[in-house]
Structures are given as C-alpha cells and as structure tokens.
Amino acid sequence: IYTARTTSTRLTLSFRMDSNYWSLDTVSVRKSGTSTELLTNGDFRLGNETSWLFCNPDRATNIGTVVRDSSRAQSGSFYWR
Secondary structure (H helix, E strand, O other), rough: OOOOOOOOOOOOOOOOOOOOOEEEEOOEEEEEOOOOEOOOOOOOOOOOOOOOOOOOOOOOOOOOOEEEOOOOOOOOOOEEO
C-alpha cells in the first residue's frame, strides 16, 4: 500500500533480463478501498506507450516496445516486451 503525498505521483519500474526477453501486461493502480483505476493504458490496449514514459538512463541497446500478440498478452492483444 502506497499513500501519495500529491495529486500526481510517478510510478517507476525497472527490469533487467540478460537472455531472451520478458513481458509486462496489466499494470493496475487503484484508489484504496475503491475499484477506481488511476492508471491509463495499464494493459497497453491502445497498442502504444500512451501514458507511459520510457527512460533509458544507461543507454541500453536492447529496449522494449509494445507488441501485438494476443497469444502472449495476459489481457487483450498488446503487451510490453
């Protein structure tokens, strides 16, 4: 449980994968005690990075992207790979 101190809060995720790749789908942020979803495009259903900001501080060459593949997506057709 996290309590935001302002009306706008940045959620930061960091991943490392040294072989093959990993996938991310269906990220959810809800107001405590409600079913109100606060994160837009948490399941990448828009097919792009809308509402997400990509940061690559170490200038990695293998970076992620939104992929369309309903057989691998947890929900819908898109996920981050």
